[in-house]
Amino acid sequence: MEESNNKIEVFAPATVANLSCGFDVLGLCLDSVGDKMIISKKNKKGISISKIKGFDLPLNPLENAASVAAMALLKNIKIDYGFDIQIFKKIKPGSGIGSSAASSAGAVVGINKLLGNPFTKTELIDFAREGERIACGSPIADNVTPAILGGFTLVKSTNPLQVISLPSISELHVVILHPQIEVKTADARAVLPKKILLKDAVTQWANVGSLVSSLYTKDYDLFASSLQDVVVEPYRSKLIPFFKETKKITLQNGALGYGISGSGPSTFTICKGMENATLIKEELHKFFMKTKIPFKIYISKINRKGIKTKMI
Amino acid sequence: MEESNNKIEVFAPATVANLSCGFDVLGLCLDSVGDKMIISKKNKKGISISKIKGFDLPLNPLENAASVAAMALLKNIKIDYGFDIQIFKKIKPGSGIGSSAASSAGAVVGINKLLGNPFTKTELIDFAREGERIACGSPIADNVTPAILGGFTLVKSTNPLQVISLPSISELHVVILHPQIEVKTADARAVLPKKILLKDAVTQWANVGSLVSSLYTKDYDLFASSLQDVVVEPYRSKLIPFFKETKKITLQNGALGYGISGSGPSTFTICKGMENATLIKEELHKFFMKTKIPFKIYISKINRKGIKTKMI
Numbered sequence: 001m002e003e004s005n006n007k008i009e010v011f012a013p014a015t016v017a018n019l020s021c022g023f024d025v026l027g028l029c030l031d032s033v034g035d036k037m038i039i040s041k042k043n044k045k046g047i048s049i050s051k052i053k054g055f056d057l058p059l060n061p062l063e064n065a066a067s068v069a070a071m072a073l074l075k076n077i078k079i080d081y082g083f084d085i086q087i088f089k090k091i092k093p094g095s096g097i098g099s100s101a102a103s104s105a106g107a108v109v110g111i112n113k114l115l116g117n118p119f120t121k122t123e124l125i126d127f128a129r130e131g132e133r134i135a136c137g138s139p140i141a142d143n144v145t146p147a148i149l150g151g152f153t154l155v156k157s158t159n160p161l162q163v164i165s166l167p168s169i170s171e172l173h174v175v176i177l178h179p180q181i182e183v184k185t186a187d188a189r190a191v192l193p194k195k196i197l198l199k200d201a202v203t204q205w206a207n208v209g210s211l212v213s214s215l216y217t218k219d220y221d222l223f224a225s226s227l228q229d230v231v232v233e234p235y236r237s238k239l240i241p242f243f244k245e246t247k248k249i250t251l252q253n254g255a256l257g258y259g260i261s262g263s264g265p266s267t268f269t270i271c272k273g274m275e276n277a278t279l280i281k282e283e284l285h286k287f288f289m290k291t292k293i294p295f296k297i298y299i300s301k302i303n304r305k306g307i308k309t310k311m312i
Numbered sequence: 313m314e315e316s317n318n319k320i321e322v323f324a325p326a327t328v329a330n331l332s333c334g335f336d337v338l339g340l341c342l343d344s345v346g347d348k349m350i351i352s353k354k355n356k357k358g359i360s361i362s363k364i365k366g367f368d369l370p371l372n373p374l375e376n377a378a379s380v381a382a383m384a385l386l387k388n389i390k391i392d393y394g395f396d397i398q399i400f401k402k403i404k405p406g407s408g409i410g411s412s413a414a415s416s417a418g419a420v421v422g423i424n425k426l427l428g429n430p431f432t433k434t435e436l437i438d439f440a441r442e443g444e445r446i447a448c449g450s451p452i453a454d455n456v457t458p459a460i461l462g463g464f465t466l467v468k469s470t471n472p473l474q475v476i477s478l479p480s481i482s483e484l485h486v487v488i489l490h491p492q493i494e495v496k497t498a499d500a501r502a503v504l505p506k507k508i509l510l511k512d513a514v515t516q517w518a519n520v521g522s523l524v525s526s527l528y529t530k531d532y533d534l535f536a537s538s539l540q541d542v543v544v545e546p547y548r549s550k551l552i553p554f555f556k557e558t559k560k561i562t563l564q565n566g567a568l569g570y571g572i573s574g575s576g577p578s579t580f581t582i583c584k585g586m587e588n589a590t591l592i593k594e595e596l597h598k599f600f601m602k603t604k605i606p607f608k609i610y611i612s613k614i615n616r617k618g619i620k621t622k623m624i
Binding site: 021022023024025026154155156157162164166192193194195196197198201202203204205206207208209210211212213216222225226231 | 333334335336337338466467468469474476478504505506507508509510513514515516517518519520521522523524525528534537538543
């Protein structure tokens, strides 16, 4: 066991799932928002979590998304040692930008690297979903997929897991507005109807198809007009304070699209260029100050690489 | 008025709408199946139909899809002359491969050419939809779009009309199986539920997204696994004789996908290469001979150009 392969620092990015039209399917990876993790080999078999900073999350390996994902990985390889995980959490749990996904994905990507990369990215996503199962109640893949693949991603199917990377456009910037209220994923699921109108479904899959096409052809107009959600947003937007008002502000100021990030309460604005993103951040800031609801705003580029690692 | 611009011969191709996952949205254009039309300038204003061969369709310009589409075009241009249309119909009405769409699209593309191309392709599709309105009861765009654009197409929205061309893959061949029974579009619509399960809609839009991606990346495996329809096929396949059996035959013999063409009764098989298409045509032929139901089978490449015209 070489010294250099004993310890790794991981940047585990935040992610935006759904992207308006692509509920449960589309996602993208952020660049400037994410957790830090330090993973070390240890002589004892299994997974431990020795430190969590930033937020109050379980140290018990059976209850934390990172360790549960890591254990799913370990089930698929025979080794006589284990790993310890330290988590420096910056993504608030329940914020809607893939907090548990970052932990799950960061753990399996870091460990895979320490093991000499025995697993494919799709296998890693499958392990990371087990972390999502413990955190959200179901093994959803729409945040762990962009966290691991980077850029824009599409979950083609979950059983068996099939995921694809879509092209990105370098000019795109994302503004994340995070009102500091709690929206539980389970509640956000509960407001959705079991059935939807066929005609709305048709609108939605036309939008998914044209959004995917727009990424290949770098057609901003098509990209913008595809970022529509007639299925989920009408229900979930009610859980998010001042959604209508903030949507109007972003679109009036030239945003390409505005929607709910994952199950909220964070929202995302996609903009062309840093200048427009800065303007929209300022306008949202100005508006939200008046609401008296605590909030945070970030600007991020699209992160094309996903999780970043560094041997330490 | 130059002699050379007085008369045009039009090849108006058959088309496959829906393509399994893309109900009301996706379509492709066929190459070897289509109608011939001859359109001539005439001194008298308006549209007339002087001849229809092949099938018994209305000569009354107010009742024929071709002339209704042509009249929609004429409403948008000021000219002091008119056009006469002759239709040599090869695509059987009600076959599910865009018979009325071929007439509608052929008429407007031919007339546009005789006029010196004043209209964009999207405008022509919008006019052609009026022919569909008279033939099918609603101004559907999913057959006239591939007829006019060629290749694979996506109807992004119908109000306002927004359509996009998707890349094609030259190796793809289509086998059309047309059992000679009647399935009325209205009946095929009536069997569909108004509402569908959200989870099925998610499966469907994941498939539309990945199908579009597969055309850009020329990924045959992804293309094949995306050609799934969990929404419409379960209902409409009951209207089509021996659908299950023929689907099994095509997939067991290496087809990339099999589904209902438009609202049926024709089905399409998409194959990689002529050799596989020929094999599948033979196997379907062998099977259908035993059913005692009259049928036709064609093989076609993807037609990337759409309607073809020749001044005569």
